[in-house]
Amino acid sequence: MNADTDMTAAHSPARGLRGAGDAVTGHAISCRDIVVRFFSERRSVTAISGLSLDVPEGEFLTLLGPSGCGKSTFLRVVADLLPPSSGLITVLGDKPSRARANGDVAFVFQDAALMPWRTVLQNIELPLEIAGKSTREHRVRTMELLDLVGLRGSENAYPNELSGGMRQRVSIARALIGNPRVLLMDEPFSALDEIVRDRLNDEIRRIWKETKLTILFVTHSIYEAAYLGERVLVLSANPGRVRDIVPVPLPYERTLEARETPEFVSLAARLRRTLETC
Ligand SMILES: Nc1ncnc2c1ncn2[C@@H]1O[C@H](COP(=O)(O)OP(=O)(O)OP(=O)(O)O)[C@@H](O)[C@H]1O
Ligand SMILES: [Mg+2]
16 A cells, blocks of 8 residues: 555545544544654754554554654654644544543553562552552452463562563553553564564564554564554655555464465565665
8 A cells, every 4th residue: 555545545534534632533543744853953853754644443553664764753752752843643532641641552662671679560560659549459450461461470570580571571561550542662572582572472462452452563673563563654764754554464363374474475575675765
């Protein structure tokens, strides 16, 4: 699919776009002509230029693109960590600040950033404590999350006793403790070896299916982007723009063997060709 064609369709009134702050039914994220510029004394950088996109609620969207094309910047805009210089964005039909205040958006970064002096359980419960909620009242939920991320039995371990993959599982559970509806993941598995990464790829798809979250997942791996996503958003650099939005022709139920199918191989080849021209 050509991104420009898709964006034209997305602009049509039939898709229900209204002004910022108005509800856009069914879209977890809706943005039009987002521009992000950074200014310093010496120079200004246009990190994102004219980005328009609709992400239906419940979609698993992966983001690919060369270094510096604005992937992390875009996630920061969605999370209300950075206001766009211009353009409209709604998250769950409202301003990003509202979605953030409601706890509807959570972030997982490349570095799990756990508190070394807190156990697995205490790290997962940290957002509850910050929000002034009772960890005791939420203990059932915390235990469910430990099951969801496969860490039951390790709740009393400290981060230095965990593998890199386990630490990322803790950070995923910590992100999910507040019941977000949108999960932003910025290269969460890129520091892990391939076998662990494969396992976590399967797990994050399972978590996505069980929780029905909307996930935006940034990666530098063509294979990860193609395996995880329902669509792959490819951004080009200087400035960051939508280069292509590619639907993934794999079934909803996937196993890693799907990567050996002709559909997957030709998708990966298409993504590689697109990336080469970014
Ligand atoms: N706080 C900032 N101040 C100034 N420039 C910034 C800032 N944050 C990002 N940029 C610039 O914006 C552009 C996009 O950066 P961003 O981190 O979003 O890229 P990215 O696609 O996530 O790259 P990578 O794949 O390397 O993580 C880059 O040119 C970067 O230098
Ligand atoms: Mg980045």
